[in-house]
Amino acid sequence: MHLPDGFTDPKISAGLAGAAATVLGICIVKxxxxxxxxxxxLVEAMETGVGNIxxxxxxxxxxxxxxIFLAGFVGALIFACQMFNFPINDGTSGHLLGGVLAATxxxxxxxxxxxxxxxxxQSLFFADGGFLVLGVNIFNMALVGCGLGYLIFFLxxxxxxxxxxxxxxxxxxxxxxxxxxxxxxxxxxVGLSGKANLQDxxxxxxxxxxxxxxxEAIITLILVYMLKLLxxxxxxKNE
Amino acid sequence: MNKIKYILLFIIPILIVILATFFASSNPDGxxxxxxKLGFLHFGxxxxxxxxxxxxxxxxxxxxxxxxxxxxxxxxxxxxNKKKKG
Numbered sequence: 001m002h003l004p005d006g007f008t009d010p011k012i013s014a015g016l017a018g019a020a021a022t023v024l025g026i027c028i029v030k031x032x033x034x035x036x037x038x039x040x041x042l043v044e045a046m047e048t049g050v051g052n053i054x055x056x057x058x059x060x061x062x063x064x065x066x067x068i069f070l071a072g073f074v075g076a077l078i079f080a081c082q083m084f085n086f087p088i089n090d091g092t093s094g095h096l097l098g099g100v101l102a103a104t105x106x107x108x109x110x111x112x113x114x115x116x117x118x119x120x121x122q123s124l125f126f127a128d129g130g131f132l133v134l135g136v137n138i139f140n141m142a143l144v145g146c147g148l149g150y151l152i153f154f155l156x157x158x159x160x161x162x163x164x165x166x167x168x169x170x171x172x173x174x175x176x177x178x179x180x181x182x183x184x185x186x187x188x189x190v191g192l193s194g195k196a197n198l199q200d201x202x203x204x205x206x207x208x209x210x211x212x213x214x215x216e217a218i219i220t221l222i223l224v225y226m227l228k229l230l231x232x233x234x235x236x237k238n239e
Numbered sequence: 240m241n242k243i244k245y246i247l248l249f250i251i252p253i254l255i256v257i258l259a260t261f262f263a264s265s266n267p268d269g270x271x272x273x274x275x276k277l278g279f280l281h282f283g284x285x286x287x288x289x290x291x292x293x294x295x296x297x298x299x300x301x302x303x304x305x306x307x308x309x310x311x312x313x314x315x316x317x318x319x320n321k322k323k324k325g
Contacts, residue, residue, distance in 0.1 A: 001270040004283040028316065035313075036320040068313030069245045072306035073252075079305045080252035080259065083293050087264035092272035095263075114309060121305050126297070127288035186270060196279040204273040212269055230248075 001097075001186050001209070002122065003137055005130030009193035016189070017135020023143055024116060030109040035067070067110070074105050075114045077223070079121065086215060094212030097182065099145030100153055100175040101220045105227070108150040115142035136189060140182045149178030168221060175220040176213035183209035249302070256298035 078098035085093040098118075102111035116138050122128040129137045153174035160166045187205035191198025267275060274280040290297045 001268065003270065005286045006282045006284040007274070007279065031313075032316045032320055035317050065317075068310055068317065071313055072310040073245060073248050075305040075309045076249060076252040076302040077255070079302055080255035080298065083256060083263060083298055083301075084259040085264045085266070085268065087266055088269075090272075091266050092269060093264040093266035094269055113312070117308050117312070118305055121301055121308065123286075123288075125288060125290045125301060125304065126293060127286050127291070128293075130284065130286040132286070183269065187273075190279065195282050196274075196277045200277055201273065201279075204277060205269065208269040208273060 001140065001183055001205075002119075002129030003133045003140075003186065003189075004127075005132045007193065007195055008133055008136055008189050010132075012189055012193055013133050013136050016139040020116075020135045020138040020143060023147070024113065024138070027109040027112045031113060034107070034109065067106070071106055071110050071114050074102055075118055078102060078114070079118050081219065081223075082118070082122070088208070088211055088215075092208060094209075094215060096216055096219050097141055097145050097179055098220070099141060099147075099178045099182070100149040100171060100216075101223055103146050103150035104153060104171060104220075104224060108147055111146045111150065112142045115146045140185050140189075144185050145178045145182040148181055149174050152177055168225075171221055171224060172217045175217040176210075179209050179213035179216045180206055183212075249306070252302050253299060256302060257295065260293070260295045260298065 078096065078101060081096040081098060083095070085095045087093050099111070099115060102114045105111070106114060119129060119137050119141060120134065123131050123134050123137070153170045156170035156173055157166050160169060162169060183205040184202060187202040188198065190196055191201045266272075271280065274283070290300065293301075
């Protein structure tokens with residue numbers, strides 16, 4: 001759902017670019033703190049995602065560099081997956097967004113930065129998503145898709161009553177809703193710009209993306225468990 | 240050990256790109272399809288790009304550019320941290 005130039009009103013594009021820049025600034029500060037400080041376990045679990053469990057300061061230092069390399073890898077992985085359009089009924093297609101994937105592997109702050117870098121490369125190198133609406137696309141797919149997606153994942157993973165199954169179920173529901181929510185925001189922006197009827201666009205976008213969301217959920221689950229099987233130590237071990 | 244592992248990991252996205260260039264559907268994506276159906280597709284403007292289309296080589300360039308920017312930004316943030324401490 002990369003918006004091209006021209007679908008949204010310049011006012012909306014500018015406003016959301018401002019919002020995106022602000023949140024990205026906060027994310028950069030948070031990631032900087034994360035890279036420099038040893039945070040208490042509870043806060044760490046909340047901020048860095050599930051993969052990162054570090055105990056000693058020593059392992060924390062190497063955890064920093066592994067986390068950076070992991071961000072590079074996850075960015076490459078999501079970029080590749082976004083190229084893979086799978087066909088859906090009625091002559092349309094969808095691809096992975098990867099917001100929840102990035103957030104569960106990297107934590108929400110680094111996840112949002114990773115998603116934004118992917119969107120910037122796509123826009124500049126491939127005109128996939130217009131350059132003038134980059135802020136809108138970052139808002140929809142990084143802030144909503146990754147940030148809000150992580151919030152849903154975090155709450156479900158914590159409060160669902162299924163114990164060991166929580167993690168998988170939370171990923172499934174969060175990735176589905178991240179796609180649907182992002183598409184809803186996308187439709188509202190187009191609708192408010194006066195390019196199409198708001199209600200029709202919202203209905204059409206949400207109904208198509210609730211199908212795409214199922215694929216998103218399944219692919220995210222497969223990738224997360226595949227990386228777990230490969231025993232990618234999310235910064236837990238010393239070199 | 241770890242460094243080799245991270246480099247080997249990049250085989251996965253490269254494989255996905257190779258598969259994508261052969262098997263990816265060329266149907267319009269969700270948003271484009273809705274735009275076509277509701278008749279606002281013509282508002283879209285072609286914007287400039289450095290590489291153009293998603294071919295095999297371009298996809299692989301895209302992968303490594305994304306990874307390089309992220310790793311670069313990460314180390315830059317780490318570096319400025321250390322300077323502040325010292």
